[in-house]
Amino acid sequence: MVAARDILTIALPKGTLYTNSVKLLGLAGLDTEFMKEPGRQLLLYSEEDAVRFIICRPTDIPTYVEYGAADLGLSGKDTIVEQHKDVYELLDLKYGGCRFVVAVPEDKPKELAYWNQTRVATKFPRIAEEFFLQQGMQMEIIKLHGNIELAPIVGLAEMIVDLVSTGRTLRENKLVPVADVLSSTTRLIANRVSHRLKSGRINPLVERIRQVVEEGGLK
Ligand SMILES: Nc1ncnc2c1ncn2[C@@H]1O[C@H](COP(=O)(O)OP(=O)(O)OP(=O)(O)O)[C@@H](O)[C@H]1O
Numbered sequence: 394m395v396a397a398r399d400i401l402t403i404a405l406p407k408g409t410l411y412t413n414s415v416k417l418l419g420l421a422g423l424d425t426e427f428m429k430e431p432g433r434q435l436l437l438y439s440e441e442d443a444v445r446f447i448i449c450r451p452t453d454i455p456t457y458v459e460y461g462a463a464d465l466g467l468s469g470k471d472t473i474v475e476q477h478k479d480v481y482e483l484l485d486l487k488y489g490g491c492r493f494v495v496a497v498p499e500d501k502p503k504e505l506a507y508w509n510q511t512r513v514a515t516k517f518p519r520i521a522e523e524f525f526l527q528q529g530m531q532m533e534i535i536k537l538h539g540n541i542e543l544a545p546i547v548g549l550a551e552m553i554v555d556l557v558s559t560g561r562t563l564r565e566n567k568l569v570p571v572a573d574v575l576s577s578t579t580r581l582i583a584n585r586v587s588h589r590l591k592s593g594r595i596n597p598l599v600e601r602i603r604q605v606v607e608e609g610g611l612k
Protein backbone atom coordinates (compact mmCIF):
# COMPACT_ATOMS: atom_id res chain seq x y z
CA MET A 394 0.00 0.00 0.00
CA VAL A 395 1.24 3.49 -0.95
CA ALA A 396 1.63 6.04 1.89
CA ALA A 397 -0.67 9.09 1.63
CA ARG A 398 2.33 11.38 1.01
CA ASP A 399 3.27 9.30 -2.06
CA ILE A 400 -0.09 9.58 -3.79
CA LEU A 401 0.33 11.45 -7.08
CA THR A 402 -2.09 14.22 -7.99
CA ILE A 403 -2.47 14.97 -11.70
CA ALA A 404 -4.37 18.04 -12.96
CA LEU A 405 -6.31 17.41 -16.16
CA PRO A 406 -7.84 20.12 -18.37
CA LYS A 407 -11.56 19.86 -18.96
CA GLY A 408 -12.77 20.86 -22.44
CA THR A 409 -10.98 20.36 -25.74
CA LEU A 410 -7.92 18.61 -24.30
CA TYR A 411 -9.70 16.26 -21.87
CA THR A 412 -10.38 13.21 -24.04
CA ASN A 413 -6.86 13.01 -25.48
CA SER A 414 -5.31 13.62 -22.07
CA VAL A 415 -7.20 10.67 -20.59
CA LYS A 416 -6.34 8.55 -23.62
CA LEU A 417 -2.62 9.32 -23.32
CA LEU A 418 -2.51 8.47 -19.61
CA GLY A 419 -4.35 5.23 -20.39
CA LEU A 420 -1.78 4.32 -23.05
CA ALA A 421 0.95 5.06 -20.48
CA GLY A 422 -0.53 2.33 -18.28
CA LEU A 423 -2.75 4.21 -15.82
CA ASP A 424 -6.23 2.95 -15.07
CA THR A 425 -8.41 5.59 -16.81
CA GLU A 426 -11.56 3.59 -17.64
CA PHE A 427 -13.52 5.31 -14.85
CA MET A 428 -12.50 8.76 -16.15
CA LYS A 429 -14.11 8.50 -19.56
CA GLU A 430 -17.47 9.67 -18.22
CA PRO A 431 -16.57 11.75 -15.14
CA GLY A 432 -20.03 13.36 -14.87
CA ARG A 433 -19.72 16.43 -12.64
CA GLN A 434 -17.05 14.96 -10.39
CA LEU A 435 -13.97 17.16 -10.12
CA LEU A 436 -11.80 14.74 -8.17
CA LEU A 437 -11.31 11.12 -9.13
CA TYR A 438 -9.15 8.58 -7.36
CA SER A 439 -7.56 5.44 -8.71
CA GLU A 440 -6.73 3.20 -5.78
CA GLU A 441 -4.99 0.75 -8.09
CA ASP A 442 -2.44 3.38 -9.24
CA ALA A 443 -2.54 5.57 -6.10
CA VAL A 444 -3.23 8.54 -8.37
CA ARG A 445 -5.72 11.36 -7.79
CA PHE A 446 -6.98 13.19 -10.84
CA ILE A 447 -8.34 16.71 -10.49
CA ILE A 448 -10.32 18.22 -13.34
CA CYS A 449 -9.61 21.92 -13.79
CA ARG A 450 -10.32 24.82 -16.14
CA PRO A 451 -7.44 24.72 -18.66
CA THR A 452 -6.26 28.21 -17.69
CA ASP A 453 -6.00 27.17 -14.02
CA ILE A 454 -3.75 24.12 -14.51
CA PRO A 455 -0.39 25.98 -14.11
CA THR A 456 -1.71 27.58 -10.89
CA TYR A 457 -2.62 24.20 -9.32
CA VAL A 458 0.80 22.86 -10.28
CA GLU A 459 2.80 25.90 -9.14
CA TYR A 460 1.21 25.78 -5.67
CA GLY A 461 1.67 22.01 -5.40
CA ALA A 462 -2.07 21.28 -5.22
CA ALA A 463 -1.22 19.02 -8.18
CA ASP A 464 2.15 17.30 -8.66
CA LEU A 465 1.73 17.03 -12.42
CA GLY A 466 -0.50 18.77 -14.94
CA LEU A 467 -1.34 18.66 -18.63
CA SER A 468 -1.57 22.11 -20.14
CA GLY A 469 -1.41 23.88 -23.50
CA LYS A 470 1.92 25.64 -24.13
CA ASP A 471 -0.09 28.81 -24.82
CA THR A 472 -1.52 28.70 -21.29
CA ILE A 473 1.89 28.01 -19.74
CA VAL A 474 3.36 31.07 -21.50
CA GLU A 475 0.36 33.26 -20.72
CA GLN A 476 0.12 32.29 -17.04
CA HIS A 477 3.87 32.69 -16.50
CA LYS A 478 3.90 30.35 -13.49
CA ASP A 479 6.96 28.75 -11.95
CA VAL A 480 6.47 25.17 -13.13
CA TYR A 481 8.80 22.60 -14.64
CA GLU A 482 7.99 21.61 -18.24
CA LEU A 483 8.78 17.92 -18.65
CA LEU A 484 7.46 16.78 -22.04
CA ASP A 485 5.84 17.93 -25.27
CA LEU A 486 2.84 15.59 -25.59
CA LYS A 487 2.28 16.59 -29.24
CA TYR A 488 -1.52 16.77 -29.25
CA GLY A 489 -3.86 19.76 -28.94
CA GLY A 490 -1.90 21.50 -31.66
CA CYS A 491 -2.99 25.01 -32.55
CA ARG A 492 -1.40 28.30 -33.52
CA PHE A 493 -1.91 31.86 -32.46
CA VAL A 494 -2.21 34.49 -35.14
CA VAL A 495 -2.88 38.16 -35.60
CA ALA A 496 -6.05 38.46 -37.68
CA VAL A 497 -7.69 41.47 -39.33
CA PRO A 498 -10.90 42.01 -41.34
CA GLU A 499 -10.49 40.43 -44.78
CA ASP A 500 -11.15 43.70 -46.65
CA LYS A 501 -8.48 45.68 -44.74
CA PRO A 502 -4.68 46.06 -45.28
CA LYS A 503 -2.60 42.99 -44.47
CA GLU A 504 0.68 44.77 -43.51
CA LEU A 505 1.18 44.57 -39.77
CA ALA A 506 2.79 48.04 -39.54
CA TYR A 507 -0.44 49.62 -40.83
CA TRP A 508 -2.13 48.63 -37.55
CA ASN A 509 0.36 50.31 -35.21
CA GLN A 510 -1.28 52.21 -32.32
CA THR A 511 -4.67 50.56 -32.76
CA ARG A 512 -6.60 48.20 -30.46
CA VAL A 513 -6.20 44.44 -30.35
CA ALA A 514 -8.63 42.09 -28.60
CA THR A 515 -7.39 38.81 -27.13
CA LYS A 516 -7.84 36.19 -24.44
CA PHE A 517 -4.03 36.03 -24.13
CA PRO A 518 -2.80 39.57 -23.30
CA ARG A 519 0.74 38.57 -22.25
CA ILE A 520 1.37 36.60 -25.45
CA ALA A 521 -0.02 39.49 -27.51
CA GLU A 522 1.96 42.15 -25.63
CA GLU A 523 5.27 40.29 -26.03
CA PHE A 524 4.62 39.79 -29.74
CA PHE A 525 3.84 43.45 -30.44
CA LEU A 526 6.82 44.60 -28.33
CA GLN A 527 9.08 42.44 -30.53
CA GLN A 528 7.49 44.07 -33.58
CA GLY A 529 8.13 47.55 -32.15
CA MET A 530 4.39 48.24 -32.19
CA GLN A 531 2.45 50.08 -29.51
CA MET A 532 -0.97 48.55 -29.16
CA GLU A 533 -3.86 48.93 -26.79
CA ILE A 534 -4.60 45.41 -25.63
CA ILE A 535 -8.20 44.62 -24.70
CA LYS A 536 -8.61 41.42 -22.68
CA LEU A 537 -11.72 39.36 -23.46
CA HIS A 538 -12.74 35.92 -22.21
CA GLY A 539 -14.06 34.34 -25.43
CA ASN A 540 -15.63 34.88 -28.87
CA ILE A 541 -12.73 37.19 -29.69
CA GLU A 542 -13.66 37.29 -33.39
CA LEU A 543 -16.63 39.46 -32.48
CA ALA A 544 -14.47 42.42 -31.42
CA PRO A 545 -13.45 43.78 -34.86
CA ILE A 546 -16.96 43.18 -36.24
CA VAL A 547 -18.58 45.49 -33.68
CA GLY A 548 -15.72 48.01 -33.46
CA LEU A 549 -14.41 47.06 -30.02
CA ALA A 550 -10.93 46.54 -31.52
CA GLU A 551 -9.32 46.82 -34.94
CA MET A 552 -7.63 43.41 -34.86
CA ILE A 553 -7.34 40.24 -32.77
CA VAL A 554 -4.73 37.79 -31.51
CA ASP A 555 -6.42 34.40 -31.22
CA LEU A 556 -6.06 30.68 -31.53
CA VAL A 557 -6.63 29.05 -34.92
CA SER A 558 -7.16 25.35 -35.37
CA THR A 559 -9.15 24.58 -38.53
CA GLY A 560 -9.50 28.26 -39.53
CA ARG A 561 -13.28 27.97 -39.73
CA THR A 562 -14.08 30.60 -37.06
CA LEU A 563 -11.87 33.20 -38.74
CA ARG A 564 -13.36 32.47 -42.17
CA GLU A 565 -16.96 32.59 -41.00
CA ASN A 566 -16.33 35.96 -39.36
CA LYS A 567 -14.54 37.41 -42.40
CA LEU A 568 -11.13 37.68 -40.77
CA VAL A 569 -7.74 36.69 -42.20
CA PRO A 570 -4.48 35.84 -40.45
CA VAL A 571 -1.69 38.32 -41.16
CA ALA A 572 1.09 37.16 -38.77
CA ASP A 573 2.07 34.08 -36.75
CA VAL A 574 2.48 34.64 -33.04
CA LEU A 575 2.99 31.22 -31.39
CA SER A 576 2.53 27.50 -32.01
CA SER A 577 1.18 25.44 -29.15
CA THR A 578 0.82 21.78 -28.17
CA THR A 579 -0.05 20.15 -24.86
CA ARG A 580 2.79 19.84 -22.32
CA LEU A 581 3.35 17.77 -19.19
CA ILE A 582 4.31 20.07 -16.33
CA ALA A 583 5.44 19.35 -12.77
CA ASN A 584 5.58 21.15 -9.47
CA ARG A 585 9.28 21.82 -8.79
CA VAL A 586 9.26 20.38 -5.24
CA SER A 587 7.16 17.32 -6.15
CA HIS A 588 9.52 16.63 -9.02
CA ARG A 589 12.32 16.12 -6.49
CA LEU A 590 10.40 14.64 -3.55
CA LYS A 591 8.22 12.27 -5.57
CA SER A 592 10.79 11.41 -8.22
CA GLY A 593 10.35 7.70 -7.47
CA ARG A 594 6.75 7.93 -8.62
CA ILE A 595 7.06 10.68 -11.23
CA ASN A 596 10.10 9.53 -13.23
CA PRO A 597 8.81 6.07 -14.22
CA LEU A 598 5.46 7.57 -15.27
CA VAL A 599 7.18 10.31 -17.30
CA GLU A 600 9.30 7.65 -19.03
CA ARG A 601 6.19 5.65 -19.94
CA ILE A 602 4.48 8.76 -21.29
CA ARG A 603 7.63 9.71 -23.23
CA GLN A 604 7.64 6.27 -24.83
CA VAL A 605 3.97 6.54 -25.86
CA VAL A 606 4.64 9.97 -27.43
CA GLU A 607 7.77 8.75 -29.24
CA GLU A 608 5.86 5.76 -30.60
CA GLY A 609 3.35 8.14 -32.23
CA GLY A 610 1.22 8.96 -29.20
CA LEU A 611 -2.40 9.50 -30.10
CA LYS A 612 -1.96 9.41 -33.88
N1 LIG B 1 -9.52 24.22 -31.66
C1 LIG B 1 -9.18 24.54 -30.42
N2 LIG B 1 -9.93 25.40 -29.74
C2 LIG B 1 -9.63 25.70 -28.47
N3 LIG B 1 -8.53 25.24 -27.81
C3 LIG B 1 -7.73 24.42 -28.46
C4 LIG B 1 -8.01 24.03 -29.78
N4 LIG B 1 -7.04 23.22 -30.16
C5 LIG B 1 -6.21 23.10 -29.14
N5 LIG B 1 -6.58 23.84 -28.10
C6 LIG B 1 -5.88 23.93 -26.79
O1 LIG B 1 -6.84 23.73 -25.75
C7 LIG B 1 -6.69 24.72 -24.73
C8 LIG B 1 -7.95 24.88 -23.94
O2 LIG B 1 -9.06 25.09 -24.76
P1 LIG B 1 -10.60 25.00 -24.28
O3 LIG B 1 -11.34 25.66 -25.39
O4 LIG B 1 -10.95 23.62 -23.90
O5 LIG B 1 -10.64 25.82 -22.98
P2 LIG B 1 -11.05 27.32 -22.69
O6 LIG B 1 -12.53 27.40 -22.60
O7 LIG B 1 -10.34 28.19 -23.70
O8 LIG B 1 -10.36 27.50 -21.26
P3 LIG B 1 -10.88 28.28 -19.97
O9 LIG B 1 -12.25 27.69 -19.68
O10 LIG B 1 -9.88 27.95 -18.89
O11 LIG B 1 -10.89 29.72 -20.39
C9 LIG B 1 -6.17 25.92 -25.50
O12 LIG B 1 -5.53 26.86 -24.67
C10 LIG B 1 -5.21 25.26 -26.49
O13 LIG B 1 -3.97 24.99 -25.87
Ligand SMILES: O=P(O)(O)OC[C@H]1O[C@H](OP(=O)(O)OP(=O)(O)O)[C@H](O)[C@@H]1O
Pocket residue numbers: 516538539540541542555556557558559560561562563
Ligand atom coordinates in the same frame (compact mmCIF):
# COMPACT_ATOMS: atom_id res chain seq x y z
O1 LIG C 1 -9.95 27.57 -36.15
P1 LIG C 1 -11.14 26.93 -35.47
O2 LIG C 1 -11.13 25.44 -35.59
O3 LIG C 1 -12.44 27.53 -35.92
O4 LIG C 1 -10.97 27.18 -33.90
C1 LIG C 1 -10.69 28.44 -33.39
C2 LIG C 1 -11.68 28.88 -32.36
O5 LIG C 1 -11.58 28.02 -31.22
C3 LIG C 1 -11.32 28.80 -30.07
O6 LIG C 1 -12.51 29.18 -29.45
P2 LIG C 1 -13.27 28.26 -28.41
O7 LIG C 1 -14.17 27.33 -29.14
O8 LIG C 1 -12.29 27.66 -27.44
O9 LIG C 1 -14.19 29.34 -27.68
P3 LIG C 1 -13.84 30.76 -27.03
O10 LIG C 1 -13.93 31.74 -28.13
O11 LIG C 1 -14.90 30.93 -26.01
O12 LIG C 1 -12.44 30.69 -26.44
C4 LIG C 1 -10.63 30.05 -30.61
O13 LIG C 1 -10.72 31.13 -29.70
C5 LIG C 1 -11.35 30.29 -31.90
O14 LIG C 1 -12.52 31.05 -31.71
